[in-house]
Amino acid sequence: MNHTLPNSYRQGPDPRGRFGPFGGRFVAETLMPLILEVEAAYEASKKDTAFQAEWRRLLTHYVGRPSPLWFAERLTAHLRKDAAPGMGAKVYFKRDELNHTGAHKINAVLGQILLAKKMGKTRIIAETGAGQHGVATATACALMDLPCVVYMGATDVERQQPNVFRMKLLGAEVVPVTSGAATLKDAMNEGLRDWVANVHDTYYCIGTVAGPHPYPAMVRDFQSVIGTEAKAQMQDAEGRLPDVLVAAVGGGSNAMGLFYPFLDDASVAMVGVEAAGRGLDSGEHAAALSRGRPGVLHGNRTYLLQDGDGQITEAHSISAGLDYPGVGPEHSWLHELGRVQYRAVTDDEALAAFQLCSKLEGIIPALEPAHALAEVLKMAPAMPAETIILMNLCGRGDKDIFTVAKHLGENI
Amino acid sequence: MSRIATKFAALKAQGRGALIPFLEAFDPDRDTAMAILRGMPGAGADLIEIGVPFTDPMADGPTVQKAGQRGLKAGASMAGALGMVREFRQDDAETPVILMGYFNPILSYGVARFCAEAAEAGVDGLIVVDVPPEEADEIAPDAIANGLDLIRLVAPTTGEDRLPKVLSATTGFVYYVAITGITGTRSASTDDLAAAIPRIRKYTDLPIAIGFGVRTPQQAGEASRIADGAVVASALIDGMVATLDPQGRATPATVPAVLDRVRELAESVRQG
Numbered sequence: 086m087n088h089t090l091p092n093s094y095r096q097g098p099d100p101r102g103r104f105g106p107f108g109g110r111f112v113a114e115t116l117m118p119l120i121l122e123v124e125a126a127y128e129a130s131k132k133d134t135a136f137q138a139e140w141r142r143l144l145t146h147y148v149g150r151p152s153p154l155w156f157a158e159r160l161t162a163h164l165r166k167d168a169a170p171g172m173g174a175k176v177y178f179k180r181d182e183l184n185h186t187g188a189h190k191i192n193a194v195l196g197q198i199l200l201a202k203k204m205g206k207t208r209i210i211a212e213t214g215a216g217q218h219g220v221a222t223a224t225a226c227a228l229m230d231l232p233c234v235v236y237m238g239a240t241d242v243e244r245q246q247p248n249v250f251r252m253k254l255l256g257a258e259v260v261p262v263t264s265g266a267a268t269l270k271d272a273m274n275e276g277l278r279d280w281v282a283n284v285h286d287t288y289y290c291i292g293t294v295a296g297p298h299p300y301p302a303m304v305r306d307f308q309s310v311i312g313t314e315a316k317a318q319m320q321d322a323e324g325r326l327p328d329v330l331v332a333a334v335g336g337g338s339n340a341m342g343l344f345y346p347f348l349d350d351a352s353v354a355m356v357g358v359e360a361a362g363r364g365l366d367s368g369e370h371a372a373a374l375s376r377g378r379p380g381v382l383h384g385n386r387t388y389l390l391q392d393g394d395g396q397i398t399e400a401h402s403i404s405a406g407l408d409y410p411g412v413g414p415e416h417s418w419l420h421e422l423g424r425v426q427y428r429a430v431t432d433d434e435a436l437a438a439f440q441l442c443s444k445l446e447g448i449i450p451a452l453e454p455a456h457a458l459a460e461v462l463k464m465a466p467a468m469p470a471e472t473i474i475l476m477n478l479c480g481r482g483d484k485d486i487f488t489v490a491k492h493l494g495e496n497i
Numbered sequence: 498m499s500r501i502a503t504k505f506a507a508l509k510a511q512g513r514g515a516l517i518p519f520l521e522a523f524d525p526d527r528d529t530a531m532a533i534l535r536g537m538p539g540a541g542a543d544l545i546e547i548g549v550p551f552t553d554p555m556a557d558g559p560t561v562q563k564a565g566q567r568g569l570k571a572g573a574s575m576a577g578a579l580g581m582v583r584e585f586r587q588d589d590a591e592t593p594v595i596l597m598g599y600f601n602p603i604l605s606y607g608v609a610r611f612c613a614e615a616a617e618a619g620v621d622g623l624i625v626v627d628v629p630p631e632e633a634d635e636i637a638p639d640a641i642a643n644g645l646d647l648i649r650l651v652a653p654t655t656g657e658d659r660l661p662k663v664l665s666a667t668t669g670f671v672y673y674v675a676i677t678g679i680t681g682t683r684s685a686s687t688d689d690l691a692a693a694i695p696r697i698r699k700y701t702d703l704p705i706a707i708g709f710g711v712r713t714p715q716q717a718g719e720a721s722r723i724a725d726g727a728v729v730a731s732a733l734i735d736g737m738v739a740t741l742d743p744q745g746r747a748t749p750a751t752v753p754a755v756l757d758r759v760r761e762l763a764e765s766v767r768q769g
C-alpha cells in the first residue's frame with residue numbers, strides 16, 4: 086500500500102530534500118557537511134534493526150505508547166445539541182497529551198537523540214517555543230546522560246515559566262534569546278548559530294518538521310507513529326478509516342505525524358489549523374499558509390510571513406508553540422496540492438475550546454491542540470452524525486494554565 | 498575580464514593581497530553608509546563588500562545582526578542597497594563591489610530581476626550565505642547570464658571530498674570562512690590558516706580571501722599574505738558603533754572613524 090504509487094502523496098522528499106518546490110537545504114557551507122552527515126546517519130538508522138528496536142522500546146516503556154484513542158462522547162453530545170437532526174460528527178481524540186513530558190514532541194526527540202549518540206555526538210542543542218520540545222529534549226538528555234542547551238525566546242521564557250523550571254530540573258541549560266521578537270523563530274536562529282560554532286561535537290535536535298533536509302522528513306517519520314497507531318486503533322473501534330483528520334499546525338510536526346500514514350487514503354480529508362492570533366486581518370497572527378507566501382528561512386523553502394522586501398515578520402499567537410512565521414515545507418506542498426486544507430483559529434476561539442474540553446472531557450488540553458479543537462467545534466455540527474473526526478490532542482495544558490488564567494483575569 | 502579578476506591580477510602584479518572591508522547597507526543610515534562607501538577606496542579598500550540587511554541572518558553574530566537591524570530601521574531594502582551601488586559607480590568605475598546577504602530578500606525581489614538590476618547597478622559579485630552548491634541552480638543561471646560572479650564560501654568543515662564540488666562552481670574568488678562559527682566571534686590562528694589555504698589551492702587557481710574573525714591590522718596583513726585577501730567586517734562595525742550617539746545616530750566622528758580604521762588595515766596589507 087505504501088509502495089511508490091505514481092501519484093502517491095507519500096513519496097517526498099526527493100533526493101534534494103524537496104517536496105515539490107518546497108524544502109531543500111538552504112544553509113551556510115559550514116553546516117552543509119554536517120547536514121549531509123545527519124542525512125546519511127538517518128538513512129542508515131532506518132535499516133538498523135537495533136536502532137529501531139531501541140526507539141520502540143523507549144516509546145513503549147518510557148513514553149507510554151501507544152497513546153489511547155478516545156471517543157469524546159460528551160463533547161460529541163454537546164456539539165450535536167445545536168446541530169440539525171442527524172447531524173453532528175463523532176469526535177475522537179488521539180491522546181498524545183498522555184505521553185511522558187506531556188506532548189508529542191518526545192516521539193521525535195528520542196529518535197533524534199538515539200541518532201545523535203549513534204553519530205558520536207556528545208552535546209545536544211534544541212530550540213523551543215512552548216517549552217514542550219525543550220522539556221522533551223532535556224528529558225531524553227537526562228535519560229541518556231548528555232549535556233543539553235535549550236534556546237528559548239525571552240518572551241517565551243516569560244510566558245512558559247513552568248517548562249523553563251522543568252528543563253532546569255532535568256539538568257538542561259536554558260538560554261533566553263533576546264534578538265528579534267524573542268520567540269521561537271529567534272530561538273531557532275540561535276540554535277543554528279550555536280550549531281555552526283560547535284559542529285564537531287554537537288547535534289541540533291529540531292522540534293518540528295522544519296529546518297534543512299533531512300529534518301522535515303526525519304521528524305515526520307518519527308512522528309508518524311501517531312497516525313500509524315491511530316489508523317489501527319480506529320479500525321478496532323469503528324472498523325473503518327476516519328473521515329476527517331484535524332491537527333494544529335505550528336511548524337507542523339504533530340499534524341504531519343497524524344496525516345502522513347493517511348495521505349494516500351483518498352476518503353480521508355485533512356485539516357491543518359494555524360493560529361489566527363487576534364484575527365487573520367489584524368496583522369497579528371501566525372498563519373503562514375493562510376496569509377504568507379513562499380520564501381526561504383531556517384534552511385528550507387516554505388510559506389512564510391514576510392513583508393514585500395522578503396524580511397520575515399513577527400508571528401503572534403496566544404500559544405507559544407504556534408507562534409512561528411513559517412511552517413514545515415511538506416505542509417506547503419500539501420497546501421498547494423490541495424490534499425490538506427489549512428484553516429485558522431483565533432486566540433479567543435482557542436481559549437473557549439480549551440475551557441470546554443476541560444469541563445466536558447476532563448482533559449485540559451494544551452493551547453496548541455485547543456486550536457484544532459476550536460476548528461472541530463466549528464465543522465462538526467454541519468457534518469452528518471456518521472462522520473468520524475479524528476483530532477490530534479497532541480499536548481496537555483499544564484504548561485498553559487498561567488497564560489489562560491491571565492486571559493481569564495484570574496490570579497493564581 | 499571582470500572587475501574582480503582585473504583587481505586581483507593587478508594586486509598580484511604588485512605582490513600583495515587585497516583588503517576587502519565590509520559595510521552594512523543603510524547602517525546607521527543611508528547617507529552615512531554612502532559616505533563610508535564612497536570613502537573606502539581612498540582609504541585603501543581594494544574591493545568592497547556590502548551587506549544587505551535581513552531579519553534572520555543565521556551566520557552572523559551580534560555585531561552584524563545589530564548592523565542589519567539598524568539598516569532595516571533606516572529603511573534598507575534590496576532596491577535601496579542597489580541604489581547605493583549605482584550612486585557609488587557614478588564616480589568609481591574600478592573598485593569591485595560584492596553584495597553579501599541571504600536568499601530570501603533576493604527571492605522576494607525576483608532572482609532574475611535582482612541579477613539583472615544588480616549587474617546594471619555595478620555589482621560585480623554575490624555571496625549568498627544560505628545558498629550552498631546543492632542549491633546553486635536557484636541563482637547561478639541568472640548570475641552567470643548577467644556576468645555576476647558567484648563567490649562561494651569554503652569552511653573549515655568543507656572536507657577534501659567536497660572541495661572540488663564547492664570550488665568548481667565558484668567564480669571571482671573563493672571566500673574562506675576561517676572559523677567554524679558565526680561572524681564577529683572568534684579568530685583563526687595563523688597556523689590554522691597557513692594549513693587551510695594550501696588545501697584549497699590544490700583545487701583552484703582562483704584568488705582566496707579570508708573572512709570571519711579578521712579584526713586587527715596585523716591579522717588582516719597576515720591573512721592577505723597567507724591567502725590573497727582579507728575581509729574585515731565586525732571590527733569596522735564595532736568601531737563605527739562606538740561613535741554613535743545614545744540614540745544610535747551617526748555623529749561627525751562616525752565616517753572618519755571607519756575610514757581611519759580602513760586606512761590602518763590597508764597600511765598593514767600593503768606592507769606585503
Ligand SMILES: Cc1ncc(COP(=O)(O)O)c(C=O)c1O
Nearest residue numbers: 217335336337338339406453480
Ligand atoms: C502541544 C504542542 N502542540 C503543537 C505544537 C506545535 O508544533 P508542531 O506544529 O510541530 O506540532 C507544540 C510546540 O511546541 C506543542 O507543544
